Amino acid sequence: MEWKGEHAVRIGELSRRTGVSVPTIKFYVREGLLPAGRLTSPNQAAYEETHVRRLRLIRALIDVGGMSVAAVGEVIAAVDDPDRPLHDLLGEAARRIGPHSDEGASGGEPSGGEDEDEGGGLGSAEARKRVETLIDERGWRCRTESPASQALAVALTALDSVGHGRFAEVLDVYADAAEQVARVDLEYVAHHVAREDLVESVAVGTVLGDALFSALRRLAHIDASDRLFGGGAE
Amino acid sequence: MEWKGEHAVRIGELSRRTGVSVPTIKFYVREGLLPAGRLTSPNQAAYEETHVRRLRLIRALIDVGGMSVAAVGEVIAAVDDPDRPLHDLLGEAARRIGPHSDEGASGGEPSGGEDEDEGGGLGSAEARKRVETLIDERGWRCRTESPASQALAVALTALDSVGHGRFAEVLDVYADAAEQVARVDLEYVAHHVAREDLVESVAVGTVLGDALFSALRRLAHIDASDRLFGGGAE
Numbered sequence: 001m002e003w004k005g006e007h008a009v010r011i012g013e014l015s016r017r018t019g020v021s022v023p024t025i026k027f028y029v030r031e032g033l034l035p036a037g038r039l040t041s042p043n044q045a046a047y048e049e050t051h052v053r054r055l056r057l058i059r060a061l062i063d064v065g066g067m068s069v070a071a072v073g074e075v076i077a078a079v080d081d082p083d084r085p086l087h088d089l090l091g092e093a094a095r096r097i098g099p100h101s102d103e104g105a106s107g108g109e110p111s112g113g114e115d116e117d118e119g120g121g122l123g124s125a126e127a128r129k130r131v132e133t134l135i136d137e138r139g140w141r142c143r144t145e146s147p148a149s150q151a152l153a154v155a156l157t158a159l160d161s162v163g164h165g166r167f168a169e170v171l172d173v174y175a176d177a178a179e180q181v182a183r184v185d186l187e188y189v190a191h192h193v194a195r196e197d198l199v200e201s202v203a204v205g206t207v208l209g210d211a212l213f214s215a216l217r218r219l220a221h222i223d224a225s226d227r228l229f230g231g232g233a234e
Numbered sequence: 235m236e237w238k239g240e241h242a243v244r245i246g247e248l249s250r251r252t253g254v255s256v257p258t259i260k261f262y263v264r265e266g267l268l269p270a271g272r273l274t275s276p277n278q279a280a281y282e283e284t285h286v287r288r289l290r291l292i293r294a295l296i297d298v299g300g301m302s303v304a305a306v307g308e309v310i311a312a313v314d315d316p317d318r319p320l321h322d323l324l325g326e327a328a329r330r331i332g333p334h335s336d337e338g339a340s341g342g343e344p345s346g347g348e349d350e351d352e353g354g355g356l357g358s359a360e361a362r363k364r365v366e367t368l369i370d371e372r373g374w375r376c377r378t379e380s381p382a383s384q385a386l387a388v389a390l391t392a393l394d395s396v397g398h399g400r401f402a403e404v405l406d407v408y409a410d411a412a413e414q415v416a417r418v419d420l421e422y423v424a425h426h427v428a429r430e431d432l433v434e435s436v437a438v439g440t441v442l443g444d445a446l447f448s449a450l451r452r453l454a455h456i457d458a459s460d461r462l463f464g465g466g467a468e
Contacts (some may be wrong), residue, residue: 060392140457148452155445158294170418175450177411182454184404211389214444216409218382220416223374
């Protein structure tokens with residue numbers, strides 16, 4: 001982190017510029033998500049533009065992505081490690097993102113809540129086979145043991161378990177849509193992102209892109225549902 | 235809930251059939267997510283096929299959707315209420331789903347964590363305007379104050395805040411993809427879902443559809459990233 005004394009601010013100003021409270025900023029420093037400020041006196045630290053940027057990244061991942069502090073910490077460790085090969089870093093960023101990365105998301109259950117049920121873990125053998133076939137047919141260069149493949153198998157297994165196994169028949173429409181979106185995602189990265197910002201951008205893009213799509217899908221549902229069942233706008 | 239004595243099972247068998255542990259089943263009953271079994275003796279209750287189905291719904295929403303127990307409770311209250319107009323129910327189901335419905339997702343922060351920062355709440359005025367324009371241009375019949383519109387504005391604001399405001403230029407590709415997916419979602423519902431199962435199916439479909447798309451987008455990313463940056467499959 002470079003030191004540019006002329007832009008340094010105190011924690012109160014950092015809080016005002018990011019909208020993150022002072023106790024929360026201190027908490028992120030303790031948890032290792034945010035580097036400590038440079039001590040300018042025993043009780044005072046100075047913060048840089050990089051702290052502003054890092055805080056905005058943290059809040060985007062938590063507020064929009066619904067990620068836990070622990071999961072954000074792992075993404076940030078990947079962002080800060082200059083020694084890992086690029087493709088591994090992209091995999092790491094993607095692996096840490098999503099509901100399954102967030103151990104706290106199903107909170108509130110007794111300790112018996114972590115069952116090895118049919119919906120968790122790897123998904124059913126049949127669902128895994130379906131994922132393998134889909135990847136084959138599309139010629140996607142990704143291993144069937146990747147976390148994303150597992151997440152897909154788990155979602156298909158859950159659909160089966162609630163009696164909507166037939167929904168998998170429309171999987172190709174989903175896959176087409178995902179390809180279109182992934183294509184523009186990568187074009188954006190290739191054209192607008194510097195190599196040193198790549199991992200951060202992939203983390204942000206994965207989380208915020210999911211949030212964008214999810215919100216747009218709901219809006220399109222409201223529209224379609226209104227046309228089918230409604231009377232007047234929602 | 236109908237009583238069909240010949241199919242009733244004890245809690246141990248219910249646990250085996252669903253993979254959900256006995257303490258977790260009892261927890262869901264206490265929290266009002268699952269109706270209690272019919273008492274057949276002071277210490278023993280009998281459970282039905284409807285309990286199996288309800289447990290699978292709960293686990294799909296929690297395990298795949300990453301929803302909190304409280305958020306699942308609200309979806310189930312909507313599913314169980316026969317008096318609400320259909321379109322409202324669909325709105326309710328959609329409103330309760332997603333990271334913003336899950337108060338526990340950003341857990342682990344001190345109480346100061348709930349800031350009114352620029353990334354939270356309603357999104358920036360500029361982002362809200364952009365959402366309004368998008369809805370107008372697409373002719374979507376949905377109000378700009380709907381929770382999905384707000385979620386979209388929040389995601390766009392977060393993109394701005396981390397320096398990726400230009401990503402909004404590809405929003406139309408996302409919206410096209412969302413329309414395609416929403417169309418098959420609704421076609422599936424219209425053809426394969428009985429009216430009394432509609433709300434449950436919308437809740438499941440919203441959560442599991444997001445999970446499907448998210449996993450497929452990651453797979454398509456891995457493929458595209460491998461072609462751009464990689465050497466060999468991930």
